[in-house]
Amino acid sequence: MRIAFYGSSLVSAYWNGAATYYRGLLRALALHGYDITFYEPDVYDRQKHRDIDPPTWCKVVVYAGNVAALKDAAAEAANADIVVKASGVGFEDDLLLAEVIAASRPGALKIFWDVDAPATLAALKEAPNHPLRRALASLDLVLTYGGGGPVVEAYRALGANACIPIYNALDPETHHPVPAEPRFAADLAFLGNRLPDREERVEAFFLEPASRLASRRFLLGGAGWQDKPLPENVNYIGHVPTADHNAFNTTPTTVLNISRASMAANGFSPATRVFEAAGAGACLITDAWEGIEQFLKPGEEVLVARDGRDVADLMCELTPVRALEIGERALKRVLGEHTYAHRAAAVDRIFRRRLRAQEAAE
Known part of the structure; x- marks a missing residue:
């Protein structure tokens, strides 16, 4: 299955606290057979501060920080079975969400993945006409970096069809004991x-x-x-x-x-x-x-x-x-x-169950 994932950055952790989360989770998901493409904008000098090379387990597409390039990248969502728009991408987030939803093909699983739920929820509560708030009903699922029951309840109250926390975890290949320096x-x-x-x-x-x-x-x-x-x-x-x-x-x-x-x-x-x-x-x-x-x-x-x-x-x-x-x-x-292998196994079950349910409903 093909995943189009729109996030802040996979190759740079510079002013990008979600990098470790993305890397660990997506690498573990790739082991379940997913074909993943990560789309990230060239903003905040992140490309000048890359700390990993593009990985073998995920294709990375860096698009220019302008609206035309964003729309071209968003159009690629049409080729995916699962389309993910993360929070905090850093360039025209509301427009990107609208474009990837519009581009997604019928039957594709459309997901908003919130890597900063407290901040996002605060913004939604302050703005009844917030674009994300209006889009929640058209999304199949909200996944969150954390938050537990309070976040799940808040998203459901705002109109989300479902909300499931996918917590941070450990990637043992990246983070492990080493000699002191x-x-x-x-x-x-x-x-x-x-x-x-x-x-x-x-x-x-x-x-x-x-x-x-x-x-x-x-x-x-x-x-x-x-x-x-x-x-x-x-x-x-x-x-x-x-x-x-x-x-x-x-x-x-x-x-x-x-x-x-x-x-x-x-x-x-x-x-x-x-x-x-x-x-x-x-x-x-x-x-x-x-x-x-x-x-x-x-x-x-x-x-x-x-x-x-x-x-x-x-x-x-x-x-x-x-x-x-x-x-x-x-x-x-x-x-x-609490490794990303544990988290990815849970995400894989979520994806497959929901795709089967959508196929059965067609």
Whole structure:
């Protein structure tokens, strides 16, 4: 079966937090026999910051950032059995959605795949005439990067025919334990781009503990923090390519996950970083959010902090031996239950069941 997937970028993780999710899930889906083409616009300098070559398991089509090129790319949806428009493509998202729906052939499965459900739902609730809101009834299915029951209920209330969360996961071939690298040495490391929906929480969960624990070493990676005032014991290293994420996670004593405010409030939204860190065997501290126990067991496979004081206290209590034990248990858990192979098997069942139902209805 052929999938036409319209997303932000598969070949570049630059200002593109969904890259790991796309890569892991689509590679695993390809093993189920899907012929996948990923369409991405040439915007935000992502093509200048490619961190992987076009893969063998998916054809990548990069189209120019103009309306004519978008329409040409969208027209290719007519050749697919399954058409996916992701959220946050980054160039004329509403027009792209309309064009791929119009181009999809009768009988094709039409899907909106939301990789930032809290932000999308907030926009839909504020704008009753939002193009996506009007299009929901014409879509067969909404899949989401996370969100659990609250997101499913919200999408159904807005008119979606069905909504199913497909959570982040681990790609063991990409994220796995590696030897430590001195340049990433720290007592606590955090990796995340500077975003309005996250900055206040980074101040509370990362910078406040750094100020409290002046003798400890803190490592900050991610784009956009260069003009942010930082405590002297914080080493800022800028954008960290995905090829370095394993060492970034493996080397420090512990690493920190800080959810964006909307994700934390919604719950059931584990960030990609959670599985990257666990897959590297890292000891992870995460901010508290509802549903964490569905993925990792607090206190045994992950440490949970309610605020910056908790982070500092956990760091002071943590021994190197316990950190290693937590990391080992987290790795075992995600390999057993939370790989992209697990997620792709679920998606494959969803696709095939719905296509059979549509064929039967014709």
